[in-house]
Amino acid sequence: MTRSDLIEMVTERVEGLTKKQVETIVSAIFEGMKDALSQGQKIEIRGFGNFRLKQRNAKTARNPRTGEKVQVPSKRVLHFKVGKPFHNALNKSS
Amino acid sequence: MTKADIVNLVFERVGLPKNEAQDIVENVFDTIKQTLIAGESIKISGFGTFNVRKKGARVGRNPKTKEEVEITPRRVVTFKASDQLKEVIEKM
Numbered sequence: 267m268t269r270s271d272l273i274e275m276v277t278e279r280v281e282g283l284t285k286k287q288v289e290t291i292v293s294a295i296f297e298g299m300k301d302a303l304s305q306g307q308k309i310e311i312r313g314f315g316n317f318r319l320k321q322r323n324a325k326t327a328r329n330p331r332t333g334e335k336v337q338v339p340s341k342r343v344l345h346f347k348v349g350k351p352f353h354n355a356l357n358k359s360s
Numbered sequence: 361m362t363k364a365d366i367v368n369l370v371f372e373r374v375g376l377p378k379n380e381a382q383d384i385v386e387n388v389f390d391t392i393k394q395t396l397i398a399g400e401s402i403k404i405s406g407f408g409t410f411n412v413r414k415k416g417a418r419v420g421r422n423p424k425t426k427e428e429v430e431i432t433p434r435r436v437v438t439f440k441a442s443d444q445l446k447e448v449i450e451k452m
Contacts, residue, residue: 267395267402275391280384291374291384296407298369302361304448309361314389315437319449341450346410346439355397356412356435 303344315348363389396437408441 269292277288299309299317309317324340348356363385370381392410395402401411413436420431441449 267400269404269406272388272391272395272402272404276384276387279391280387283384287374288384291370291376291381292388294370294373295366295385295388296404298366298373299361300407300445300448302365303445304451307361311363311366311389314393317439344408344439344441344445344449346437348437352393352437355393356437 306342311349313349313351315346315352318345318347319343320345404442406442406444408439408445411438411440412436413438 273285273289273292276292277283277285280288283291302309303317303319306319308319319342322341322343325338327336327338328334329336367378367381367385370376370385371378374381376384392402396410396412399412401409403409415434415436417433418431419428421428
């Protein structure tokens with residue numbers, strides 16, 4: 267499923283909004299989330315999950331092909347943790 | 361940032377009344393959730409991809425008591441940030 271499938275499904279489920287409007291809203295949601303993350307904020311969506319930034323320290327790694335040492339700079343990575351009710355819903359059938 | 365902040369953002373950026381904004385934000389995340397529960401992955405271009413992975417049973421250990429416990433087979437959701445999102449995160 268892609269962004270446009272999502273827009274289509276949400277348009278069907280919500281009354282009184284055109285596909286164009288839903289498209290604008292969905293873009294606003296993910297753009298806003300991206301802005302928040304880029305400012306270093308975490309995102310908590312009840313019942314869905316959390317997005318958190320983790321700091322990775324600089325390290326020396328090796329190019330596995332050549333064995334050459336390379337310096338990897340410190341960076342931030344994004345981590346998503348699924349919310350508990352969502353996790354339970356995923357696993358209740360099994 | 362919480363769900364309320366996202367609702368506010370839709371209210372401010374799109375001009376939708378707050379109750380309607382609330383409704384549609386719930387709906388967007390609910391639709392993503394239902395899709396994943398159905399076992400299908402979802403790709404939001406410019407943001408990232410949510411996948412469902414099946415994990416088999418394995419033996420884990422309670423780190424405190426060192427006791428071995430079976431971890432039941434389960435489904436987990438993984439999120440992979442798009443290159444675009446990774447870039448804005450790494451940059452700052």
